[in-house]
Amino acid sequence: MKKNKIIFWSLLAAIPMLLAVAGCKKFLDRKPLTATLQDLNQGALEGQVLGMYSNLRTLAGFSLLPWIDFHSIRGDDAQKGSDNTDGNEVITEFDTYQYTKDDWAPNTYWNDHYAMINLANEALYTAVDSLKVSDAASLRNIGEACFFRAYSYFELVKTYGDVPLINFKVKTAAQGIVPKSPASRIYEFIDSNLQAAVSLLPVSSSEYGAGYDGRLTKGAANTLWAQTYLFRSNWARVAALCTEVIASNQYSLVPNFSDIWRTEGENGPESIFEMQAYVGPGAASNSAVDFGSDWGTSQQVRRNGAPIEWNLGWGWNTPTDKLVSDWPADDPRKQQTILFSGQNDGGRDLGGFGANVPAYSNPAGTGGLAQKYWNKKLYTGNDPTIRQSTGYINASGAARWINHRILRYADVILMLAEADNELGNGAAAAENLELIRNRASGNKGPLRTIVPKIDFVNQAQMRQAIKDERRWEFAMEGYRFYDLVRWGDADAVLGPLGYTHRARFYPIPQKAIDLSGGVLTQNPEW
Known part of the structure; x- marks a missing residue:
């Protein structure tokens, strides 16, 4: 895996500077590319697509603090963390739902997703309008661009509701100023893009050739598509798409839950899609081998x-007291997900290294750890071998090598369980729920006493069991807030923290409205 990472990131480093910076410019600030027709060939198209993978790693809206703010901190199981001197505005804005219309994190989130959309539009213009490609490699590139465009719009529509639909190459700033389209139209556009992606992407990333672990597949497109139907409660489509992913026989549950998160677990059998990061030996003093991300740091x-x-x-992104108290003590995932200050990290089977973790102490400057609990799924950043090899010993670069697990097979299984239950097939839902719970127990079988098997009693009972299972299985991964919203549970669960119904959608950044000259309008409740 490590060798393939080196090959992949060496290729990314070779992308012309024009392409490397294209995705990083802000929406509405984009200048048109000036490449001539002679420059546009399959290699250039490949470079544009590889730039989208780089965006996952380098744009803050996809894998850094703004993503964490929107996806994780807004739930009841995660909080800002850090210490009392760092980012207190995030507590007000995301922990207590006092959203702002003009702040770095939401502005960045909006801009970065439209930057990705813009890069996808440019790649599709290159492929379809300029080159009119038909070779197999270029058609795969089209599938990749369609996936990234759909992925970006899905993030936008579930965060903001109605948003501008830009499905063309923006050649002038004025062309990028369009009014919002209704969420239903955005979802139709997502459907068309993912339908294309499924038809064009390979079954396995091995079909791209050696050294391309982590590139997009049909399984990734179908999984994302199932997620979009989950948000629309279209249970038949969720079930059909998840069944297709399972039937591909490309994925399986990792026997030990902790192994998903270890370095050797990257792009493993449970991985459907990951943001790729690579940091080579000596990277702290040699940026040429640093293709890392601050996702882990x-x-x-x-x-x-x-x-x-x-x-x-x-x-x-640290666990809350509520998550710790609500989680059943006999579930091994609790110790595999939450790192406790002042305790031993539990060793390899529990995702640790056999280290004694220093105690919590507050306020800042006292020498203890800043929080009582930490996200153990990212604790591989404490791997002493990698830290010494890269030279990234402390906060300046530790854990820059960690991949962001964006789509994993466990979600396919639990989405299918949820869909089956809502379709009246509770027995099948219980069978899929059991796959996840048995793995959580350490694969101890149906007669186990820890994380016990849950049999179907009625639809309401199974619905709650699936909700609970998603909470434990995906804790700290950024699912919780959006799950609560789509279930209609956010008012009851998050209300005590300051949530009101309008907080299901974030206000459109005021800067984007101002740049549009009023064409773009604010969300009604804001």
Whole structure:
């Protein structure tokens, strides 16, 4: 896997600078590309598509703090974390739902998703309008661009509701100023893009050739498509798409839950799609081998006024007291997901390294850890072998090598369980739920006493069991807030934290409205 990462990132490094920076410019600030027709060939198209993979790693709206703010901190199981001197505005804005219309994180989230859409539009213009490609490699590239465009619009529509639909190459700033389209139209556009992606993408990333672990597949497109139907409660389509992913025989559950998150678990059998990061030996002093991401660094253990040891990162996205108290003590995933300050990390079977974690102490500057609990799914950033090899010892770069697990097979199984239950097939739902719970128990079988088997009693009972299972299986991964919203549970669960119904959607950034000259309008409740 490591060798393939080196090949993949060497190819990314070779992308012409024009393409490398294209996706990073802000929406409405884009200048048209000036490449001539002679420049446009299959290699250029490939470069544009590889730039979209780079965007997942480098644009903050996809794998850094803005993504964490929107996906994780708005739920009841995660909080800002860090220490009392760092990012307190996030507590107000995301932990207590006092949204702002003009702040760095929401502006970045909006801009970065439209930057990705813009890059996808340019690639599709290159492929379809300029080159009129028909070779197999270029058709795969079209499938990749369609996936990234659908992925970006899905993030936007579930976050903002109605948003501008731009499905063409923007050649002038004025062309990028369009009014919002209704969410139903956005979903139709997502459907058309994912239908194309499914038809054009390969079954396995091996079909791209050696060194391309992590590139998009039919399974990724079908999984994302199922997620979009989940948000629309179209249970028949969810079931059909999840069944197709399962029938492909490309994926399986990893026997040990903790192994998903270890470095050797990257692009493993449970992985459907990951943001790829690579940091080579000596990267701390040699940027040429650093294709890392602050996705991992941002969520590492943070020490107050600490020496280098245990000051591993920024300390964001930490578990809440409520998650710790609600989670059944006999579920091994609790210890595999939550790292407790002042305790041993539990060793390999529980996702640790056999280290004794320093105690929590507050306020800042006292030398203890800044939070009581940490996201253990990112704790691989404490791998002493990799830290020494890369030279990234502390918060300046620790854990930059961690991939972001965006789509994994467990979600396919639980989506199918939820769909089957809503379609009146509770027995099948229970069977799929059991796959997840048995793995969580350590594969102890149906007669186990920990994480016990749950039999179907009635639809309401199974519905709640599936909701609970999603909470434990995907804790700290960014599912919780959006699950609560789509279930209609957000008012009851998040209300005590300050949530009101209008907080299901975020206000459109005021800067985007101002740049549009009023063509773009604010969400009605804001």
